[in-house]
Amino acid sequence: MSNGNTPRDDAELENFLGRRSPLSTAYDAIEPVQPPEVLDAKILAIAKAAASPPSAKPAPTQAAPAPKPVAASGPPPAAKARPMRPPDPARDDDGDDEHDTPPARRPRWLVPAALAASVLVAVGVGVAMLGTGPADDLADPGAAKAPGSLFAKRARERSEADKATAETAAAASQEAEVEIAPLPPPPIFEPEGPQVEDLDKAIALIRRELVLANQRAAMAEDAPAGAADPRAGAAALAAPSAPPADAASATGVIQPRDRRLTKILELYDGGNTDLAADSLEIFLRDFEDDPISQRILAAQPRATDVAVE
Amino acid sequence: MLPAMAGGTDDAQLMTRFASGDLAAFETLYSRHKGALYRYFLRQCGDPEMAAELFQEVWVRVIKARERNEPRAPFTTYMYQIGHNCLVDHYRKAGRSLTDGNGEPEASEIPDLLAEELDPAFASARWSLVDWEQGPADPAPGPEAANSVAQRAARLWSALEALPPEQREAFLLHEEGEMGLAEIATATGANAETVKSRLRYAVRKLRAALGDLAPAGSREALS
Numbered sequence: 001m002s003n004g005n006t007p008r009d010d011a012e013l014e015n016f017l018g019r020r021s022p023l024s025t026a027y028d029a030i031e032p033v034q035p036p037e038v039l040d041a042k043i044l045a046i047a048k049a050a051a052s053p054p055s056a057k058p059a060p061t062q063a064a065p066a067p068k069p070v071a072a073s074g075p076p077p078a079a080k081a082r083p084m085r086p087p088d089p090a091r092d093d094d095g096d097d098e099h100d101t102p103p104a105r106r107p108r109w110l111v112p113a114a115l116a117a118s119v120l121v122a123v124g125v126g127v128a129m130l131g132t133g134p135a136d137d138l139a140d141p142g143a144a145k146a147p148g149s150l151f152a153k154r155a156r157e158r159s160e161a162d163k164a165t166a167e168t169a170a171a172a173s174q175e176a177e178v179e180i181a182p183l184p185p186p187p188i189f190e191p192e193g194p195q196v197e198d199l200d201k202a203i204a205l206i207r208r209e210l211v212l213a214n215q216r217a218a219m220a221e222d223a224p225a226g227a228a229d230p231r232a233g234a235a236a237l238a239a240p241s242a243p244p245a246d247a248a249s250a251t252g253v254i255q256p257r258d259r260r261l262t263k264i265l266e267l268y269d270g271g272n273t274d275l276a277a278d279s280l281e282i283f284l285r286d287f288e289d290d291p292i293s294q295r296i297l298a299a300q301p302r303a304t305d306v307a308v309e
Numbered sequence: 310m311l312p313a314m315a316g317g318t319d320d321a322q323l324m325t326r327f328a329s330g331d332l333a334a335f336e337t338l339y340s341r342h343k344g345a346l347y348r349y350f351l352r353q354c355g356d357p358e359m360a361a362e363l364f365q366e367v368w369v370r371v372i373k374a375r376e377r378n379e380p381r382a383p384f385t386t387y388m389y390q391i392g393h394n395c396l397v398d399h400y401r402k403a404g405r406s407l408t409d410g411n412g413e414p415e416a417s418e419i420p421d422l423l424a425e426e427l428d429p430a431f432a433s434a435r436w437s438l439v440d441w442e443q444g445p446a447d448p449a450p451g452p453e454a455a456n457s458v459a460q461r462a463a464r465l466w467s468a469l470e471a472l473p474p475e476q477r478e479a480f481l482l483h484e485e486g487e488m489g490l491a492e493i494a495t496a497t498g499a500n501a502e503t504v505k506s507r508l509r510y511a512v513r514k515l516r517a518a519l520g521d522l523a524p525a526g527s528r529e530a531l532s
Contacts, residue, residue, distance in 0.1 A: 009509050016512045017489065023515050027469075027484050029462040035347040039361055040339075043368045047335045050372050051327065 199277050202296045203268045206261050209292045320384030328375040345485040363395045389496040468518030476511040
């Protein structure tokens with residue numbers, strides 16, 4: 001049973017499929033209605049929301065042809081009017097994208113590498129700190145030969161400290177040698193005052209002088225009054241050099257010179273030889289020009305002569 | 310209406326880029342196909358609101374399926390296949406069938422189809438689905454405006470809405486989607502011969518509707 005198709009129908013269909021039919025021309029004349037703009041915005045918003053989160057799934061497996069410029073295929077006005085993204089002022093322009101990349105997007109191999117580096121640094125520091133105990137570890141010549149290493153630095157510091165200690169010890173030993181060396185002979189000082197080396201001889205001289213003095217005083221008293229007073233005759237005999245005017249004063253008042261000489265005799269006779277010697281020395285300084293002082297000092301040996309001897 | 314079918318490769322590339330997060334690629338793709346798809350729905354169901362709803366449904370499905378899209382067929386075929394399914398669902402919800410059977414006219418129906426072809430008013434009364442906003446064109450325009458392009462478009466509009474849905478769909482897929490027989494068959498899930506038969510009947514009816522309004526050159530071609 002035929003379907004009623006005629007060669008005319010087939011020709012019309014061929015013209016229609018070839019877009020040579022007047023039907024296509026008439027259809028093109030119909031107003032090309034477009035969807036409302038509200039609908040466009042709604043669908044684009046849906047697409048934008050769907051495209052915002054980055055898709056973790058890979059692109060379709062089929063090999064895609066080479067990308068064709070979008071501009072050549074007629075991009076929509078919205079796409080053309082899309083503003084360019086302004087450059088981020090905070091972004092570093094040195095081209096080092098690795099540092100600008102967030103940590104979560106950095107290559108995974110950086111994580112174990114960083115951990116390994118930190119472990120090596122920690123081990124090195126720990127070994128250096130433990131190395132303060134045995135000195136042999138730091139004295140490793142191999143470590144000292146490695147310039148820039150922590151071991152070499154520690155070895156250099158230790159050698160410098162040892163050198164400073166050795167220098168200090170050497171200086172101390174030199175000072176000890178200086179103290180042990182023989183001292184120069186002490187200087188010989190001259191005595192400031194007359195010194196009595198032979199106290200007995202000096203006492204004898206003093207005793208004689210006092211006897212003579214008493215005789216001269218007695219002789220002086222006997223001369224105006226006869227020989228009634230022997231002390232006057234003795235005083236005259238004891239002081240031949242004394243002026244006659246002083247004889248009266250000498251008889252009436254005890255002279256300090258005589259009193260001090262009497263005191264020295266009393267000390268010596270009482271057994272206080274030290275005090276007698278000190279008192280004699282004081283007398284010699286105070287009455288340096290007295291004839292008894294001259295005779296005592298003349299009878300004493302000189303210190304220089306003793307030292308030389 | 311579309312620039313060229315050769316844009317299928319570009320469409321696949323745009324779809325791949327969009328699957329990678331390139332929104333501009335989707336904007337290009339959408340701008341390229343939005344008019345044809347919208348007109349497909351509007352002239353198929355005649356309801357602007359329903360057309361907008363179906364139109365949005367197609368694009369939402371395209372967006373959701375961007376990552377598992379494998380361009381084994383041109384994007385146009387893929388997109389209109391989704392559109393066809395949406396339209397079938399729409400008719401099913403409305404208690405109707407897009408194909409009114411299997412879409413393949415039986416031999417016994419041919420006389421009726423021929424009768425409809427001879428009587429456009431009858432066809433319009435039978436196949437009119439909705440009231441178009443501007444209404445059908447005057448079936449008997451005056452002689453002074455008979456050859457005008459606008460009048461021919463109005464006549465074609467009236468005859469198009471009088472076509473059976475499956476024939477009208479095949480016609481629209483060819484005109485709007487610039488698809489061939491094989492692609493239309495893929496999009497609608499029919500075999501190529503069925504699509505060819507639908508197109509043959511659609512062309513016959515539309516030519517009959519235009520009648521003597523066809524241009525001289527076209528008339529010679531049709532005769």
